[in-house]
Amino acid sequence: xxxxxxxxxxxxxxxxxxxxxxxxxxxxxxxxxxxxxxxxxxxxxxxxxxxxxxxxxxxxxxxxxxxxxxxxxxxxxxxxxxxxxxxxxxxxxxxxxxxxxxxxxxxxxxxxxxx
Amino acid sequence: xxxxxxxxxxxxxxxxxxxxxxxxxxxxxxxxxxxxxxxxxxxxxxxxxxxxxxxxxxxxxxxxxxxxxxxxxxxxxxxxxxxxxxxxxxxxxxxxxxxxxxxxxxxxxxxxxxxx
Numbered sequence: 001x002x003x004x005x006x007x008x009x010x011x012x013x014x015x016x017x018x019x020x021x022x023x024x025x026x027x028x029x030x031x032x033x034x035x036x037x038x039x040x041x042x043x044x045x046x047x048x049x050x051x052x053x054x055x056x057x058x059x060x061x062x063x064x065x066x067x068x069x070x071x072x073x074x075x076x077x078x079x080x081x082x083x084x085x086x087x088x089x090x091x092x093x094x095x096x097x098x099x100x101x102x103x104x105x106x107x108x109x110x111x112x113x114x115x
Numbered sequence: 116x117x118x119x120x121x122x123x124x125x126x127x128x129x130x131x132x133x134x135x136x137x138x139x140x141x142x143x144x145x146x147x148x149x150x151x152x153x154x155x156x157x158x159x160x161x162x163x164x165x166x167x168x169x170x171x172x173x174x175x176x177x178x179x180x181x182x183x184x185x186x187x188x189x190x191x192x193x194x195x196x197x198x199x200x201x202x203x204x205x206x207x208x209x210x211x212x213x214x215x216x217x218x219x220x221x222x223x224x225x226x227x228x229x230x231x
Contacts (some may be wrong), residue, residue: 004158041121043205043221068203103149104207104219106159 002027002095006107013114020079021110023093028073033094033104034066036113043092050074083114117142119208121222128196129230136225138206148189149208149219150180153168154202162204165189176200198231 003026011020034046037042046066047055055068068078080087093107122137140146150162170182180191187228189206206222 040124040223042223045219103161103164104151104159106151108158 001080002097004093004095004107005098006093006094006110008110009108009109011113012113013112015084015114017083018079019083019112020077021091021093023076023107025074025095029095030033030073031096032070032076034068034076034078035092035094036094037090037109039089046078046091056093080112083112085114088114097106116212117208117220119206119220119222121204121206121225123225124223125226125228125229127228130198131195132229134191134193134196134200134227136204136206137192137229138189138222140187140208140220142210143171143188144207144210148180148182149207149209150174150178150189151191151205151207151221152202153205158176159205162191189216196227196229198229200227201229212229 005024007022011019031045033090035043036046037043045058046061047057047068049055049068049070051070051073057063065080065081078091090109090111092109094104097103097105118141120139128134150160151159162178163172163181165172165181165182171179173179173193178191178193180189182189186212191204203224203226205224212220
C-alpha cells in the first residue's frame with residue numbers, strides 16, 4: 001500500500017488569494033488523483049494527474065481555477081486559485097495501486113476554509 | 116449519470132448492536148464495489164471490496180458486505196459494533212470492467228457513532 005502525505009492539513013485563507021496543496025507519495029505511481037469533498041457531499045474527482053502530461057479535468061473543473069503540477073512520479077500539487085467561500089472544502093490527494101485496479105489510497109486531506 | 120446513494124446520513128448505535136448501512140448504485144453494467152472508512156483524524160482507507168465471485172465479501176474488523184445485483188445494492192453489515200467503529204463510511208462504485216480509479220463514484224457517506 002502507498003503512504004501519502006498531504007500539506008497543509010488545514011488552512012484559513014482570505015477570498016481572492018490562492019493556496020497550493022502538496023501531495024507526496026512514498027512510491028512511484030503513474031496516476032495521482034485530486035478530489036474535493038464539500039460539506040455534506042460526496043467525494044468528487046477534480047482531475048487526474050499523470051507525470052509528464054497535462055492533468056485531465058472532470059466536468060465542472062477547469063485548469064485556470066485548479067492548476068495542477070506533476071513534476072515527477074512521487075509528487076503533485078493542486079492550487080485553488082482566486083478563492084471564494086464556496087471553495088471551502090476538504091481536498092484529498094489519492095493514488096491507485098496498479099495491482100488492485102480501482103482501489104484507492106488517500107492522503108489525510110486538506111481542510112480549507114475561505115473567509 | 117451514474118450515482119451512489121447511501122441512505123443514512125448519521126447512525127447512532129450502542130455497543131453490541133448490529134449494523135447495516137445501505138448503499139445503492141445506478142449503473143447497469145459491470146461494477147466493482149468498495150466500502151471505505153475514515154476514522155476520526157485519519158485518512159480514508161479501504162474496508163472491503165467486491166470485484167467478482169462470491170457476492171458476500173468479508174473485510175477487516177468483522178465487517179462484511181453483500182452484493183445483490185438485482186437490487187443494485189452493496190450493503191455493509193457488522194453483527195456487533197464496538198465503540199472503535201465510530202467513523203464515517205463511504206460506499207464507492209467503479210464502473211466498467213477493469214476501470215481505473217478515475218471511474219470511482221462515491222456516496223455522500225454515513226457517519227456512525229457508537230455509544231459505549
